[in-house]
Amino acid sequence: MKKMNIGVLALQGSFSEHMAALSRLGVRAQKVRLPHHLANVDGLIIPGGESTTIGKLAVDFGLLDELKAFGRSQPVWGTCAGAIFLSKDAQRQQPLLSLMDITVERNAFGRQIASFETDIDFPALSRVSANQTPFHAIFIRAPLIESVEKGAEVLATLPDGRIVAAQQDHLLATAFHPELTEDDRVHRYFLFMVEKALEA
Numbered sequence: 001m002k003k004m005n006i007g008v009l010a011l012q013g014s015f016s017e018h019m020a021a022l023s024r025l026g027v028r029a030q031k032v033r034l035p036h037h038l039a040n041v042d043g044l045i046i047p048g049g050e051s052t053t054i055g056k057l058a059v060d061f062g063l064l065d066e067l068k069a070f071g072r073s074q075p076v077w078g079t080c081a082g083a084i085f086l087s088k089d090a091q092r093q094q095p096l097l098s099l100m101d102i103t104v105e106r107n108a109f110g111r112q113i114a115s116f117e118t119d120i121d122f123p124a125l126s127r128v129s130a131n132q133t134p135f136h137a138i139f140i141r142a143p144l145i146e147s148v149e150k151g152a153e154v155l156a157t158l159p160d161g162r163i164v165a166a167q168q169d170h171l172l173a174t175a176f177h178p179e180l181t182e183d184d185r186v187h188r189y190f191l192f193m194v195e196k197a198l199e200a
């Protein structure tokens with residue numbers, strides 16, 4: 001099988017933490033800042049940060065259309081701000097990739113209680129790991145996935161049913177930050193999606 005190469009959008013936010021997580025897994029990874037950096041990558045991670053800033057920089061760097069074209073056929077995973085950027089609807093005016101049929105609510109947990117950590121059930125992770133324990137999820141001024149439409153499906157919710165992870169074919173969105181924990185199961189799940197795309 002072709003050795004995979006993962007791109008990490010490195011305009012703003014927690015891209016170094018994603019690079020480090022991939023390096024711990026022994027996966028080749030490169031930062032993506034300009035359109036030609038997408039040429040040799042098999043999957044792309046969009047980190048958390050500030051979705052308006054990431055969107056504006058993507059426009060300034062001439063990346064918006066290239067990222068859209070990439071994500072139409074190749075795997076993309078957005079964490080937190082990255083999930084917002086992937087969505088079709090953030091309920092505000094800001095540059096979006098509009099690739100996933102999800103509606104997000106930015107800063108859904110408010111500002112005062114901006115950050116929290118909680119254990120969530122993420123059943124799909126059993127496809128890549130025998131570890132059945134809940135996933136310890138870190139939320140930092142996080143969005144919620146308010147609804148999933150068309151082909152998008154819910155992968156994980158908070159105990160009260162609010163959606164925090166979704167997948168639509170080769171696209172993955174998580175409202176939390178797996179790159180800030182030692183638990184590599186969500187990264188491995190995304191690599192599994194990339195592997196499937198390479199085999200197809």
Ligand code: GLN
Nearest residue numbers: 048049050051080081141
């Ligand atoms: N609040 C940020 C936004 O709306 C997302 C926060 C994050 O990525 N940790 O873009």
